[in-house]
Amino acid sequence: MDNLPEPQNPHAHLRASDTDRDQVVEVLRDALMTGRLTQDEHAERLEQTLKARTLGELEPITQDLAVPGQAFRPAAAAAPSNSPVPIEEPANPADSFETVVGIFGGGERRGRWRVKRRTNALCVFGGYDLDMTDAVFEGREVTIWAIAIFGGVDITVPDSVNVRNEGIGIFGGFAARGGDDPDPNAPTVVVKGLALFGGVGGQTSSRRHRNRNRDRGHGRLGH
Template structure:
């Protein structure tokens, strides 16, 4: 008589159930996609497709693949010991582009802030305000890459700053009140990008001048 085999024993742990995505998880991924659009890593069609998938996602696992090919979606690199030994300060790198992103929300830069050389401004169903009237111009030329998708971007500069336009509107408005400063060394703000079913509005503010700030 043949003895019956005992039932198989499962080894290891069962996979945990998928974690439900929160509204904050979706908004964070949508912001990463908006920055990727502003930086030219993905185009407008791909951005729209991925954003639709973001807000249709039910679990965190569904969000990961949508940003896996972007820098912000990469796993952190292992820490390396610096030449100065433990506790040494990291080397100083160059200043990258400033990203001002509004996804279903608002974002602003105003008051005393450093402009840098490049600003990526993205408004997706939201609004962005860039107020240069009290800003500190670190470089003479400042490029604003403005992308308004069902949103609005408002840009204000001092009256003695040159303002130039290299943007386009598609079923939206891209309005820049161009101006050339009399001083050839004055800061120059160049507004690039596009507006789709949204608006970009840039103009000088009368009575605000860069030289007034330098007296502070």
């Protein structure tokens, strides 16, 4: 690798986390796009990043790329997380992936389950309920790819979680949303995908429970 400055980080001996490596990957991607690194330099440094085991091994990779406001700050050296919901980074990010299916039927995830960094939810003439109220998140940003064809995917998130809706509906509805005042320290749930003659919906835990109690009250009144 090219000659790079020696690490100056007092936390250099600490083990690097997946989040630390992800930060370096983002800096390298930006450097490649802006012409500060060639393709070969980017590939070489990316390989070094993936092999790094300590913060001291990570720091030199981007030290000569730092510009004001974009310096790499290792997560392990930063202030501790104040996330209102549990976040547990996986040992191997590549394994943080799962697929759930509801075809001519249904299924659910609820309770103390682990929300992977990426979840594929496929529903065809069926449905799936992803309730993250008491879940553990495996990243500060997780992505749900929801495909609903003549079916539906329901997503429930804690009130503090931020939600980004990036899906589309064709003869169907795609309307995932979070709370009105998400916590900046909480994870972000990105909902992508397609609703074709079906629906993908997202709501907060409090809204879901409020609606459920209201429906039960209406049921009692009806008897």
